Amino acid sequence: MSVPAYAASDAVSAALGFALDGLSLRQRTIADNIANIDTPDFRASTIDFESALSSAIGSGDTAALRGGDGITSLAVDTPVGANGNNVDLRKETLAAMQSQFQYQMVTRAVTDRFDLVKSVAGAV
16 A cells, blocks of 8 residues: 655654545545446445554554555445445445544644644744
């Protein structure tokens, strides 16, 4: 899975960057699923980055988050229709909305973190 590499100066920045990369890739995957809703034999997929993120944070090894290692594409187990396609528009739409809200929360956390750093730098 190819995701952008980023240079984080600390564990929190690495975790936030990894989450943004994973959510961005998930949004692109959902869009691809929806775009192929009528494609015969197309199989929907989803993105899992939370497992790698949780494991890295739990072990304290945030270096593992650099470069997108651990972001995996998984097949969706939605039942297959008559044309061999398993895209469920309702499920994909809900996943897109959830992913968008998560992305907004993480970008807010990044913004708040930068504001904190600016405040600290201004106080020195």
